[in-house]
Amino acid sequence: MSTSSPSPRRVAIVGATGAVGREMVDVLHRRSFPVAELGLFASERSAGRTVETPFGEKTLVAFDVEKVKGYDIVLLAVSGDFAKEHAPAIAAGGALVIDNSSAFRYDDNVPLIVPEINAHAMGAIEQGKGKLIANPNCTTAIAVVALGPLHKAFGLKRVIVSTYQATSGAGAEGMAELEEQTRNQLDGKPVVNSVFRHPIPFNLIPQIDAFQENGYTKEEMKVTWETRKILEIPDLPVSCTAVRIPTYRAHSEAITVETLSPVTPDAARAVLADAPGVVVKDVPADGVYPMPINATGQFDVEVGRIRTSLIFGDHGLDLFVCGDQLLKGAALNAVQIAELSL
Incomplete structure (x- = not known):
């Protein structure tokens, strides 16, 4: 029986210049994640700068909610206040938002997931209760x-x-x-x-x-x-x-x-x-x-x-x-x- 490969996803990283954001780019490559397009979003200060990545040279883009909404998966490596302000709107646009801050970890309606332990918590997403997931404290x-x-x-x-x-x-x-x-x-x-x-x-x-x-x-x-x-x-x-x-x-x-x-x-x-x-x-x-x-x-x-x-x-x-x-x-x-x- 043949198995089909997962379809490539458009992936955005918000906070791409920070330590965690840079690691996210590297991990996507190391794990051969099916990336159709990689968008790297940062502050206005960093916008326009080019960076070398395992996916080739990329240009940093100033964060814009409307632009980020167009991606399939959005990884947030930003502050809790920033996440609280923008994550719900990005998720409402149809993206799967995975937030690395503490903003939503204690929200009963937001799954807090370590895949080896409670991958089943993704069920809430599959049942249409939202498209926002919290990453735990390190x-x-x-x-x-x-x-x-x-x-x-x-x-x-x-x-x-x-x-x-x-x-x-x-x-x-x-x-x-x-x-x-x-x-x-x-x-x-x-x-x-x-x-x-x-x-x-x-x-x-x-x-x-x-x-x-x-x-x-x-x-x-x-x-x-x-x-x-x-x-x-x-x-x-x-x-x-x-x-x-x-x-x-x-x-x-x-x-x-x-x-x-x-x-x-x-x-x-x-x-x-x-x-x-x-x-x-x-x-x-x-x-x-x-x-x-x-x-x-x-x-x-x-x-x-x-x-x-x-x-x-x-x-x-x-x-x-x-x-x-x-x-x-x-x-x-x-x-x-x-x-x-x-």
């Missing part, structure tokens, strides 16, 4: 790729997360501040911080985003809210401490879970080894475990240091995960969602 996306298979196999009762988040989570400016101020530190020059609240070289900052009334930051609460929605466990206790660290790229997370059913490290490894989007790196004696330096540029999330929790015993695990937050945490996940529509 930290959440990396975590749930590992948590989803564990929940399916053993059930999740509680989740505790501590993150080690790279400076690129704050954009290209964050990476530049790390590099420049590290040089200053080593050269004995004054270390000045502008992107981060405190100097980042040789330091850890236990604050990402603004503090909320409960003492957690908004970044930490995003992990709680979004994990519940993606895993479809609205009352799951999830606690997170998010920390910025002086690395360029790829977020790491130490995760402790209490399970509903008994679990062993070997059983968990077997489940995770078969899970899509996961690669098990777990031979600690040989120095094999997840690390940002290895996860950078990779599509899969590394999982390792899998061991029985000393707190929860045979109903608990401790594990360490690492994933490229510009890829699985943003651009890759968005393109995977687009692939679900083919």
Whole structure:
């Protein structure tokens, strides 16, 4: 029986000059997405500039809602305020809009999707309830790729997360501040911080985003809210401490879970080894475990240091995960969602 190839789609990227927008272009090419036409939209400041892409030389176009409406798939790599203002209108024009901001993640009428975990949430789109989909927070996306298979196999009762988040989570400016101020530190020059609240070289900052009334930051609460929605466990206790660290790229997370059913490290490894989007790196004696330096540029999330929790015993695990937050945490996940529509 022959199978037909999916028909090519007209794809627009809004925010094409940012770190995530550039990654989206690269991922579309790496995954051989059937692109009939690629439109790169940016600010008036960047409009008219030509950029080299895997799809050839492209000219950046100033964002215009009416122009973007004509595309089949629109990937938004813009701020939440921008998305709130323009995404509904673009979707109303018939495009499938995949938004990377937090603007619609907590809207009950907008699916929040990690394709390996809850691709079925696309059903709301197929049933005509809208053409707008939210991409999760990068930290959440990396975590749930590992948590989803564990929940399916053993059930999740509680989740505790501590993150080690790279400076690129704050954009290209964050990476530049790390590099420049590290040089200053080593050269004995004054270390000045502008992107981060405190100097980042040789330091850890236990604050990402603004503090909320409960003492957690908004970044930490995003992990709680979004994990519940993606895993479809609205009352799951999830606690997170998010920390910025002086690395360029790829977020790491130490995760402790209490399970509903008994679990062993070997059983968990077997489940995770078969899970899509996961690669098990777990031979600690040989120095094999997840690390940002290895996860950078990779599509899969590394999982390792899998061991029985000393707190929860045979109903608990401790594990360490690492994933490229510009890829699985943003651009890759968005393109995977687009692939679900083919």
